[in-house]
Amino acid sequence: MRIPDFHITNNWVQSRKGPKNKVDPSKPYAFLVENERTAEGKIEGVATIFLTNRECPFRCLMCDLWKNTTDETVPVGAIPGQIEFALERMPATKHIKLYNSGNFFDKKAIPVQDYDKIIDLIGGFDTVLIENHPKLINREVVQFRDKLKSNLQVAIGLETVHPDILPILNKQMTPDDFGSSVRFLKEHDIFSRAFILLGLPFLNERESVVWAKRSVEFAVDAGVECSVIIPTRPGNGAIDFLKQQGSFQSPKIKSLESVLEYGISFNKGRVFADLWDLEKFSECSECIGKRKERLNRMNVGQRIIPSVSCSCDIA
Numbered sequence: 001m002r003i004p005d006f007h008i009t010n011n012w013v014q015s016r017k018g019p020k021n022k023v024d025p026s027k028p029y030a031f032l033v034e035n036e037r038t039a040e041g042k043i044e045g046v047a048t049i050f051l052t053n054r055e056c057p058f059r060c061l062m063c064d065l066w067k068n069t070t071d072e073t074v075p076v077g078a079i080p081g082q083i084e085f086a087l088e089r090m091p092a093t094k095h096i097k098l099y100n101s102g103n104f105f106d107k108k109a110i111p112v113q114d115y116d117k118i119i120d121l122i123g124g125f126d127t128v129l130i131e132n133h134p135k136l137i138n139r140e141v142v143q144f145r146d147k148l149k150s151n152l153q154v155a156i157g158l159e160t161v162h163p164d165i166l167p168i169l170n171k172q173m174t175p176d177d178f179g180s181s182v183r184f185l186k187e188h189d190i191f192s193r194a195f196i197l198l199g200l201p202f203l204n205e206r207e208s209v210v211w212a213k214r215s216v217e218f219a220v221d222a223g224v225e226c227s228v229i230i231p232t233r234p235g236n237g238a239i240d241f242l243k244q245q246g247s248f249q250s251p252k253i254k255s256l257e258s259v260l261e262y263g264i265s266f267n268k269g270r271v272f273a274d275l276w277d278l279e280k281f282s283e284c285s286e287c288i289g290k291r292k293e294r295l296n297r298m299n300v301g302q303r304i305i306p307s308v309s310c311s312c313d314i315a
């Protein structure tokens with residue numbers, strides 16, 4: 001596919017969004033516990049709370065997280081209330097992720113007045129993972145960690161290091177910004193996790209795989225402790241528009257397997273494939289189950305296991 005001179009604006013992305021889901025600021029919009037391999041190589045339960053809060057101010061082309069957000073800042077006390085609500089309903093774990101469909105240190109998303117109460121609620125966890133944009137990574141993150149005392153980790157969307165596509169994603173950052181944030185966090189003993197997209201607009205399948213691999217390599221070299229490969233999904237309006245125009249194609253599950261294998265082969269920090277909604281990335285009902293299981297086993301084991309053979313390999 002040819003990469004056009006395609007200038008994305010916030011308004012362009014915004015105008016393609018559909019309606020949001022109905023959310024309740026007194027409750028997280030989801031919470032769950034799943035097993036994950038820790039940095040130390042143990043398989044342990046990790047609680048994830050998907051907080052309901054104000055929509056992220058960035059307008060990234062591929063983002064669909066706005067669907068479960070509010071238009072206004074939630075009242076002071078709502079976020080700690082949501083955390084309490086979820087913790088009371090989940091089994092105890094040593095690790096927690098607080099995902100807020102945006103940036104934890106966006107003060108219009110999570111009011112500063114709530115920090116102390118949040119710290120009281122999550123301070124007992126060994127590991128706390130939050131998500132944040134490089135533009136919001138500064139001393140405040142360190143001060144928060146100093147009060148928290150847990151091992152704080154920050155997930156940052158690198159998305160891609162493709163020099164022409166990253167600006168099209170409207171992420172408002174460069175790979176250098178990502179690298180500086182990872183180094184800053186590392187200097188303060190805070191681990192980083194990179195989110196990397198598989199499936200980019202204006203690239204074909206093969207090119208998308210090449211750039212996902214390069215992006216994993218970049219993240220690992222920058223010093224992240226963990227990378228997560230996320231297949232890009234339509235459904236947010238902007239990606240659907242590009243798909244209709246023939247400028248975006250959904251990645252295939254086999255490509256996800258290939259990028260995960262590549263990432264694991266570095267043996268430098270954990271590399272995971274995002275397995276959510278994986279059925280959407282396969283057209284073969286014969287092998288989807290086996291491929292999903294293989295990806296899951298590679299996520300947990302962090303080693304490459306024999307690939308799945310199927311009649312669709314020669315189709």
Ligand code: SF4
Pocket residue numbers: 056057058059060063064065101102103133157171
């Ligand atoms: S910064 Fe993250 S949450 Fe905000 S629009 Fe971009 S991808 Fe979505």
Ligand SMILES: [Zn+2]
Pocket residue numbers: 284285286287288310311312313
């Ligand atoms: Zn198959």
